[in-house]
Amino acid sequence: METGQARGNTMTLSDSAIRELAFKMLDSFRIEIPSWGFANTGTRFGKFVQAAAATTIEEKFADAAEVNRLTGATPTMALHVLWDLPNGLKDVPEVRALERRFGIRSGSINPNLFQDQEYKYGSLCNPSAEIRERALQHLFDSIEIGKALDSRDISLWMADGSNYPGTQSIRKRIGWLEDALRAAHDRLGPDQRLLVEYKPFEPAFYHTDIADWGMSSHFARQAGPQAFVLVDTGHHYSAQNIEQIVAWLLHTGLLGGFHFNDRRYADDDLTLGSIDPYQIFRIFHEIHCAQSEGLPHAVAYMIDQSHNLKGKIEAMVQTVVTAQELYLKAALVDRERLAGLQQACDLVAAEELFRGAFWRDARPLTRAWREARGLPADPLEALRAGGYVERIARERGSRSAAVSSYA
Numbered sequence: 001m002e003t004g005q006a007r008g009n010t011m012t013l014s015d016s017a018i019r020e021l022a023f024k025m026l027d028s029f030r031i032e033i034p035s036w037g038f039a040n041t042g043t044r045f046g047k048f049v050q051a052a053a054a055t056t057i058e059e060k061f062a063d064a065a066e067v068n069r070l071t072g073a074t075p076t077m078a079l080h081v082l083w084d085l086p087n088g089l090k091d092v093p094e095v096r097a098l099e100r101r102f103g104i105r106s107g108s109i110n111p112n113l114f115q116d117q118e119y120k121y122g123s124l125c126n127p128s129a130e131i132r133e134r135a136l137q138h139l140f141d142s143i144e145i146g147k148a149l150d151s152r153d154i155s156l157w158m159a160d161g162s163n164y165p166g167t168q169s170i171r172k173r174i175g176w177l178e179d180a181l182r183a184a185h186d187r188l189g190p191d192q193r194l195l196v197e198y199k200p201f202e203p204a205f206y207h208t209d210i211a212d213w214g215m216s217s218h219f220a221r222q223a224g225p226q227a228f229v230l231v232d233t234g235h236h237y238s239a240q241n242i243e244q245i246v247a248w249l250l251h252t253g254l255l256g257g258f259h260f261n262d263r264r265y266a267d268d269d270l271t272l273g274s275i276d277p278y279q280i281f282r283i284f285h286e287i288h289c290a291q292s293e294g295l296p297h298a299v300a301y302m303i304d305q306s307h308n309l310k311g312k313i314e315a316m317v318q319t320v321v322t323a324q325e326l327y328l329k330a331a332l333v334d335r336e337r338l339a340g341l342q343q344a345c346d347l348v349a350a351e352e353l354f355r356g357a358f359w360r361d362a363r364p365l366t367r368a369w370r371e372a373r374g375l376p377a378d379p380l381e382a383l384r385a386g387g388y389v390e391r392i393a394r395e396r397g398s399r400s401a402a403v404s405s406y407a
């Protein structure tokens with residue numbers, strides 16, 4: 001058998017050592033799936049309803065369990081408070097029962113500060129003190145829900161911003177948000193974290209109150225030591241170097257987690273790695289480098305995708321499998337050799353080593369790992385063969401269409 005060295009791209013290890021390392025990496029890799037990825041959604045131009053879409057939290061848990069059964073990598077599901085726990089803390093016992101029934105734990109808790117009519121001009125940055133207070137109360141409630149569900153991360157995204165120059169005081173809004181996030185941080189339990197997500201535009205198009213990683217970093221630092229930055233890969237301008245942002249956040253100790261998806265233009269919600277798999281590889285490489293140097297805190301891997309053309313469960317399984325492959329490819333970069341080539345400024349050799357790891361077909365290893373762990377060797381094929389989607393489409397069909405008949 002060929003060794004890694006002979007391939008000239010990955011570690012100079014024997015095949016059995018590569019296999020051992022790959023299994024270790026895949027055993028530790030977990031990625032969280034979003035409850036909203038199973039429900040009917042669309043674009044502002046319309047919805048294409050899917051008979052198999054989940055309409056209740058119970059159905060979302062059932063779908064999450066199916067993805068985890070097939071991939072073995074998704075034991076938690078992110079919850080969006082307004083969509084999944086509309087009655088707040090009162091819904092916690094039901095969620096707890098669903099966790100037990102389906103073997104899926106609640107993941108990050110996402111407050112909803114963008115849907116209510118009051119938030120037309122913002123939530124935590126609204127010029128009205130009363131509305132800011134109401135938004136803060138919702139954030140506090142979300143933190144309590146997180147405590148009640150033993151969930152570590154509060155994942156905060158706001159739609160706050162403005163559409164026209166001169167219509168809002170950008171600086172006043174910074175101050176209001178600093179105050180709110182400090183107050184929220186004070187309420188966190190000892191194991192909880194506050195993740196601050198940024199987005200450069202949409203739905204606000206002139207300015208957003210947390211537009212980039214620098215602003216998120218500032219707010220996280222101001223809020224306190226349990227606040228970190230959340231990088232949604234779809235929330236950048238074209239051509240931005242996301243792995244450089246990741247490297248900076250690792251360097252400054254502020255990287256809290258990811259919302260993974262891919263994009264061609266804006267926040268497109270396309271499948272992870274469908275447009276630019278090399279970028280995800282480069283992001284994972286930065287994380288592997290930091291981890292091998294002893295990363296002191298957790299980085300949460302989460303998916304933030306809501307498909308309206310692809311089958312929802314199929315798209316989710318495809319995403320998880322792709323994430324595993326890219327995570328593994330990046331883990332198999334010979335980092336020691338790369339460091340030597342970087343130091344020697346041997347540009348072509350360094351690039352070839354790096355690209356070589358990307359081109360490596362990781363699928364035989366992921367397949368072998370699945371077989372060894374009693375998982376289906378090909379999760380997408382197993383999903384099709386199992387008939388789960390057809391069954392739920394029959395059961396949910398008419399309900400799913402009815403629930404989606406309003407925009």
Ligand code: PSV
Pocket residue numbers: 036110157197199232259267304
């Ligand atoms: C906003 O675009 C976002 O990325 C936030 O994470 C939301 O919570 C999520 O999408 C769902 O709307």
Ligand code: MN
Pocket residue numbers: 157197232259304
């Ligand atoms: Mn997101």
